[in-house]
Amino acid sequence: MDSASAPFDSALIPKGVKRCQFKWFLLWIAILHGPLTIGVIATLMCWGLALNVTYLNNNYPFGLWIAADLGIIALGAGAFFTGFLRYIVKIDELKHIVNFAVIVGVVCYAAAQGILGVDIGQPLRGWFIFWHANVHSMLTEVAFCITCYFMVLCVEYLPLILENRQIYKFGFPRGFAHHLHEAMPTIAAIGVFLSFFHQGSLGGVPGVLYGRPFAFREGFLVWPWTFFLFILSAIACGPCFTILITRITEGFARKRLVKRNVIDILAKISGRLLALYLVLKTIDTVYWIATAGKVGAPLSSFYANQPYGYWVLITELGIFGVIPCILLLIKATRQNENILILACFLNCAGIFMNRWIMTVQALAVPVMPFDKFVSYHPNWVEYASTLLFVWAGAIVISLSYRYLPIFSQEKELNPI
């Protein structure tokens, strides 16, 4: 690279790759700080003025935040599942995307914890969930596993930071990064174990609510069927989210960063898992309709209130389920770039919709026969404080992309 055109911070940028001028990067980060500041203001309002600044109420104790939380964690499943495929199933090609999947995972899990920090009424008491833990609560399991897994993700992220050109010059960080890499299969296995549990527990959160026939599911031992469905849906969708964010990053970078065959492996696995999920979800839905009727809650009562009509069921399973599944299973559509992006987007949207349904719609359905349906939609404070973590995540990914050697195929795909 011509030293005159080299970015101001070129000493920090990995060797052999090209990045934009520092001023443009700074401008991009500054732009992200705009909506991020609004999100910070919204968060401070929640903490300072209490949760009356939201549209949540006693009928809707769960709203956008919880739905987003569950959705983001499912999207972040790409991290542990790619690690599982790379280090345990030993699909070697995935080494070219596993680093990025880890970063996306770190962002997702940090976001989930951050959103919970805004959502709870007494954030300073958040640690009570560990101190006074109720082992029978699914939320306790979620809290423990998410926290532990976030630490695992940080350990997985750490060697990438240590591989920054300037840090890597020093012996200790270099050696430490090397040892962490050596230990990665073990770390990945721990991550897989923790993730299966918390993805499942998140399914258990609505599934155990036997006072809410819409959400309640029978199951195996202490685990409702949603426990298993949430695991499956998360690993069916997580890789698609990793693909989506990779493609968005490539769009901003204006170059290919990961080879087509790597993406194709993830897309193919995602499609097959989504097909399995849809089969099991359909069986679950049929069984749920039959059993809910016995406790005096016929299907029609679940979908009697607009906006939660039957279209919700059809959209979730059909448009956001069957369509992306078919698109991902057929080689020709999967290998068409635009269709792949569409399929990944539909798959991720389906996960979000499913999590919304299992939390917010579950509360929307009146249970007492003389209770009236009331509607809920989030206000700007809820949107802004949720999106805050999207902007913060974009900053983390931007910084990581610029300064860390994440994409091992970048040099080969983009020779200077």
Added chain:
Amino acid sequence: MKEAHHGEGDEKTYKFGMVIDLDKCTGCGACMVACMAENNISFRKDETDKLRSNFWMRVYKISNGLPFPDTEVSYIPRPCMHCEGYDHHHATPCVSVCPATVTDYNHETGIVSQIYTRCFGCRYCMAACPYHVRVFNWWDPRWPKGMEKYLNPDVSVRMRGVVEKCSFCFHRYQRAKNKAYAEGRRELREDEYQTACTQACPAGAITFGDLNDPHHKVYKLKKDPNAFRLLEKLGTNPKVYYVSTTDWVRKASDAYTGKQGEGVTPG
């Protein structure tokens, strides 16, 4: 006091509950007012947003839906049901889900408690309760100037960001128990422990006592052929019973299991 400690191992256990006669309830709301005063429930100047109001006792108005002159209405006072759970559910819906052991089922009294200073406001218990019994403090409590002097010293006030609910005036149980212990007794008489709403009801619609004690009025009343519980079919096993001689009222409560008068835990 020494004797009191000796007695702790073989103390009598109660199963406190309520029977509310809907035929007598006029919907006057005295139970709600008494509950708020007794339990230091905060309120705001503008209480138009009922979805954010704090009510431990709430009176619902239901109608048979027919036009005049066939219109009939009934009022359903709804405290916490202090559910027991049954069969494979084992536990109270809210107790099993609370991640920080804030809420607990007391096997000595059958009362579902709430430790306000431990609640961190995740609101999972609210999602679990099908009766909308649990309310969240969306604001810090504020009382009109001078009114704080009239707060009940036996009940702690709750700060914003925590969930609260009806406790069957548990502080009254503690007070009555202390008095009985001081007098060398281990058992409470029926009239020694009564909730504020029970005492305030001018029509005598609310009866409170030990559902297991054949000497208590509630024991007989719960066996009334017209007795039922809300959302019987869900299996929450509530300890609040209702009595109504009107068919549509019983059906409207979703409890028409055809098993009235059996004390009624569905199979």
